Amino acid sequence: xxxxxxxxxxxxxxxxxxxxxxxxxxxxxxxxxxxxxxxxxxxxxxxxxxxxxxxxxxxxxxxxxxxxxxxxxxxxxxxxxxxxxxxxxxxxxxxxxxxxxxxxxxxxxxxxxxxxxxxxxxxxxxxxxxxxxxxxxxxxxxxxxxxxxx
Amino acid sequence: xxxxxxxxxxxxxxxxxxxxxxxxxxxxxxxxxxxxxxxxxxxxxxxxxxxxxxxxxxxxxxxxxxxxxxxxxxxxxxxxxxxxxxxxxxxxxxxxxxxxxxxxxxxxxxxxxxxxxxxxxxxxxxxxxxxxxxxxxxxxxxxxxxxxxxxxxxxxxxxxxxxxxxxxxxxxxxxxxxxxxxxxxxxxxxxxxxxxxxxxxxxxxxxxxxxxxxxxxxxxxxxxxxxxxxxxxxxxxxxxxxxxxxxxxxxxxxxxxxxxxxxxxxxxxxxxxxxxxxxxxxxxxxxxxxxxxxxxxxxxxxxxxxxxxxxxxxxxxxxxxxxxxxxxxxxxxxxxxxxxxxxxxxxxxxxxxxxxxxxxxxxxxxxxxxxxxxxxxxxxxxxxxxxxxxxxxxxxxxxxxxxxxxxxxxxxxxxxxxxxxxxxxxxxxxxxxxxxxxxxxxxxxxxxxxxxxxxxxxxxxxxxxxxxx
Numbered sequence: 001x002x003x004x005x006x007x008x009x010x011x012x013x014x015x016x017x018x019x020x021x022x023x024x025x026x027x028x029x030x031x032x033x034x035x036x037x038x039x040x041x042x043x044x045x046x047x048x049x050x051x052x053x054x055x056x057x058x059x060x061x062x063x064x065x066x067x068x069x070x071x072x073x074x075x076x077x078x079x080x081x082x083x084x085x086x087x088x089x090x091x092x093x094x095x096x097x098x099x100x101x102x103x104x105x106x107x108x109x110x111x112x113x114x115x116x117x118x119x120x121x122x123x124x125x126x127x128x129x130x131x132x133x134x135x136x137x138x139x140x141x142x143x144x145x146x147x148x149x150x
Numbered sequence: 151x152x153x154x155x156x157x158x159x160x161x162x163x164x165x166x167x168x169x170x171x172x173x174x175x176x177x178x179x180x181x182x183x184x185x186x187x188x189x190x191x192x193x194x195x196x197x198x199x200x201x202x203x204x205x206x207x208x209x210x211x212x213x214x215x216x217x218x219x220x221x222x223x224x225x226x227x228x229x230x231x232x233x234x235x236x237x238x239x240x241x242x243x244x245x246x247x248x249x250x251x252x253x254x255x256x257x258x259x260x261x262x263x264x265x266x267x268x269x270x271x272x273x274x275x276x277x278x279x280x281x282x283x284x285x286x287x288x289x290x291x292x293x294x295x296x297x298x299x300x301x302x303x304x305x306x307x308x309x310x311x312x313x314x315x316x317x318x319x320x321x322x323x324x325x326x327x328x329x330x331x332x333x334x335x336x337x338x339x340x341x342x343x344x345x346x347x348x349x350x351x352x353x354x355x356x357x358x359x360x361x362x363x364x365x366x367x368x369x370x371x372x373x374x375x376x377x378x379x380x381x382x383x384x385x386x387x388x389x390x391x392x393x394x395x396x397x398x399x400x401x402x403x404x405x406x407x408x409x410x411x412x413x414x415x416x417x418x419x420x421x422x423x424x425x426x427x428x429x430x431x432x433x434x435x436x437x438x439x440x441x442x443x444x445x446x447x448x449x450x451x452x453x454x455x456x457x458x459x460x461x462x463x464x465x466x467x468x469x470x471x472x473x474x475x476x477x478x479x480x481x482x483x484x485x486x487x488x489x490x491x492x493x494x495x496x497x498x499x500x501x502x503x504x505x506x507x508x509x510x511x512x513x514x515x516x517x518x519x520x521x522x523x524x525x526x527x528x529x530x531x532x533x534x535x536x537x538x539x540x541x542x543x544x545x546x547x548x549x550x551x552x553x554x555x556x557x558x559x560x561x562x563x564x565x566x567x568x569x570x571x572x573x574x575x576x577x578x579x580x581x582x583x584x585x586x587x588x589x590x591x592x593x594x595x596x597x598x599x600x601x602x603x604x605x606x607x608x609x610x611x612x613x614x615x616x617x618x619x
Contacts, residue, residue, distance in 0.1 A: 054457035055441045071254035071371045072247060074237035075230075084188075084240035085315040105495075112492065112499050113517055114453060114531050116443065118415035131243040141413040141421065143441075150415070 037077035038107055041065075043096075044081050045110075046103035047089025049146070054102055056144035059117040061110030063148065066121050073121070117141070120148035181309055188308035191238040196295045198232035201225075202256060203288035210281050215267055222264040229257035240312045244348065248358040249291065256284050259366045276367055283364025290361065294354035298347065307347050314342035373577055379539030380417060382448025387420060390444045394422035396481065397451055398440055399526045402426075410441075417536075418446040435459060445536075454530040460496030461523035467491060470498050470520040477527050478502055478516065486516060496522050504535075509545055509569040513538035513579060538579070542571050545581035547600045554583040554598040557605065562587040562594070572597055574606045582606055 041061050049060045067073040067080045074080050081090060089095050117123065118140040124130045125145050137149035202225055209221035233253045236246070259280055263273060273281075301307055342348055385393075387409045395403045406425050413419040424440040431437055438458035444451055465473070471488045478486045486502040489510065497519050504514040519529035551567055558564070566586040574580050582597040593611040598604070 053439070053441075055455045058455060071258070072250040074234060079234065079237050083237050083242050084312065086242040091316055101495075108494055109455070109519070109529065112519075112531075113534075114455065114529060115533065116441070116453060116455060118413050118417075118419070118443070120415075133243075133245050138414075140415040142411050143421075 038104075038111060040077055040081055041110065042099050042104045042107035044087065044089065045106050046097065046099045047095035048087060049106075049144075050097075050100065050103070052144040052146065054106060055116050056146055057103060057106035058109045058114050059120070059143050059148060060123060060146070061107050062115040062117045063120050063123050065110055066115070066117070066119060070121050116143060117148040120150055122149040123147065124149075184312065185308050188239060188312070189302065191235045192302070192308075195232055195235040195239070196292075198228045198235060199288060199292050199295060201228045202232065203285060203292050206256070206281055206285040206288060209263075209273075210278060210285070218267050218273065219264055222260040222267065226257055226260040226264060229253050229260065233257065240308065240315045241351070243315050243342070244351070246351070246355060248355050252284070252287050252291070252358065254371060255364075255366070255369070256288070258369060258371050259284065262366070262368050274367075280364045280366035283362060287358060287361050287364075290357055291354060294350065294357065298350045301346050301350065311342065311345055311348055314345060314348075370577060374416065375537050375577065377417060377537040378541060379536035380445050380447045380450055382450075384446055385444075385449040389449055390420040390422050390446075393444055393449045393451065394424060394442050397442065397454055397527075397530065398424050398456075402440075412446075413443060417452065419443045419452060420446060442530075450532070450536055451530060452533055452536065454527075456526075456528040458521075458528070460521045460528075463496070463522040465520075465522050465525050467493065467498055470522065470525060471500050473525040474500050474502065474518040474520050474527065477518070483516065489515070497528060498522065506542070506544065509571060509581070510584075511538075511542055511571045513541070513571065513573050538573075542579055542581075545569075545571050545600075547581060549583075549598075549600050549603055551583060554600065554603065555585065557598050557603045558585060558587065558596060562589055562596070565593075569600070570597065572607060580606055586611075 041064060044064060045057050045061050049057045052060070064077060064080050068075060068077050074083060081087065081095075085091060087095075120140050122134060122137050123146045124134060126147055127145070134149075139147050139149045141148050205221050205225040205228065209218055209225070212218050212221060233250070236250065236253065263277060266277075267273065390409060391407045394407050398405075402424060405427050407422055409420045410423045411421040413421060420443070422442045422444055424442070426432055426438065432439075436459070438456060440454060440456040442451060442454040471491060475486065475488060483502075485504050485506065487505045487510075489501050489503040489512075491501075492499045499517060499519050501515050501517045504511045514535050516535045517529075517531040518527055520526070521528050547569065555564060555567070562585075564585050564587050568584040568586075569581070570584040571579055571581050572584075581600040583600055585596045585598065587594050587596055595607075595609040595611060596605065597607040597609075599606050
């Protein structure tokens with residue numbers, strides 16, 4: 001009887017351990033402090049570029065920051081991210097999926113000044129339907145599945 | 151028995167009817183709330199544009215410095231609000247470039263004029279021409295928007311645009327569309343283009359194109375510093391690969407390296423990827439991959455990013471800093487000294503700045519990301535360095551340190567002084583004295599121009615965020 005209870009407790013601990021190990025990672029205090037835009041940027045990167053190589057994730061983050069600096073876009077990260085219809089993952093609610101630690105790292109790199117997009121203000125996946133006029137933008141580079149344009 | 155099934159059927163019907171009605175009402179409720187938020191953004195935009203038009207016109211008539219400053223700051227504020235409101239309308243998939251340009255230019259012009267008049271300057275003839283040009287454009291937008299009002303009187307109008315926009319972006323692709331052909335789906339694209347509100351906005355946009363683009367002196371909106379560090383001749387792909395090998399860790403210099411893409415931005419570049427030769431190192435826990443951008447002219451490394459898991463911390467922050475310094479030196483970046491460091495999970499970002507004598511040249515900055523486990527340089531960023539490289543040789547310091555310090559606010563306690571060249575908010579490189587000062591518990595970096603004595607910049611230091619070395 002006691003043996004069974006013991007085994008059950010061990011099983012519970014194992015489940016708890018697995019859960020602790022596998023749950024999405026929280027940012028550290030140092031990361032959180034860095035910027036108010038940080039978490040939102042990480043969410044957008046996670047929503048838009050989860051399956052992309054890390055460099056592609058940093059580039060997506062850089063595009064958001066480039067937009068916030070650009071005179072023709074809203075001036076804040078929140079304004080850019082929540083511009084109606086601007087990002088598929090925001091429209092569909094995917095930015096609320098648990099954020100992977102690599103998305104946090106990518107957001108950090110973009111905020112620290114890394115811009116692998118080459119100063120782009122647009123990106124899209126050429127194999128998905130996108131609005132026609134976006135193809136009139138000047139394409140700068142291609143990283144993973146995304147093209148980056150100005 | 152039959153009576154029993156009859157009852158069950160009745161109850162179920164009633165249940166589903168009530169459920170359906172509740173769902174419908176909830177949906178209606180949300181749709182109305184969405185419509186209302188779009189309506190609010192639209193009406194606020196109308197108000198902002200009305201105000202801009204009136205204020206611009208008034209500012210041209212005024213001859214009082216105080217009044218003019220109020221007109222310019224109000225216009226600036228209204229333009230900023232207009233941009234925010236326009237950004238909340240579901241137009242992200244439509245080219246509204248001309249209207250957005252108008253708003254941002256009015257904002258910048260009025261900010262410039264506010265500073266000019268506040269600094270004792272006068273509104274020039276050229277300024278008046280610009281104001282007049284923008285007032286005409288504002289009038290056009292104002293009239294177009296007021297013509298749209300009847301469109302909103304009968305039925306919810308924004309819902310249609312919202313749906314058409316979403317259909318364009320979230321429509322499931324039928325096996326993927328080839329580049330260049332995407333978006334040519336008549337039913338969805340058509341419904342957006344035929345929407346009366348969208349049509350009116352497009353007409354407004356077209357109308358705006360007929361006005362001359364007034365522009366104004368001191369327009370820095372599209373200013374980009376001409377990069378001067380990309381010296382040298384065109385390089386081949388093989389040369390780019392050879393250069394890339396120099397920047398990775400010594401143990402990785404014989405791994406696979408290839409050009410994976412070309413970059414066609416302001417600075418054409420090759421993207422060189424370095425990956426392990428061993429298949430098993432390409433996936434899983436010990437996998438790594440480095441991507442670099444190397445300019446086609448001169449073969450300068452612009453950025454490098456390495457993706458890998460970082461193990462336990464073995465290096466102290468200062469050891470990491472020294473590694474970075476040696477790394478730069480060994481690659482031929484002379485006179486770079488560490489300026490600031492930021493610690494994150496497993497890595498430290500250190501910025502190195504060029505020092506000429508005792509003067510720090512802040513724009514010539516290279517950032518390195520250094521791994522805490524073995525000191526490998528994971529990432530490199532030199533866009534600023536390459537843009538400003540060699541722009542300053544021997545900066546002049548006509549004002550003495552004491553003279554510059556005299557320009558500080560008297561309540562500040564000076565803790566440290568440095569000579570630093572910075573880029574000011576007019577995008578000019580200026581020689582300054584950097585005073586690290588304290589006011590109560592707050593710390594500030596204050597930059598005093600070493601020629602004019604003007605206060606160029608005030609930076610507040612946030613404790614725990616960046617460690618200035």
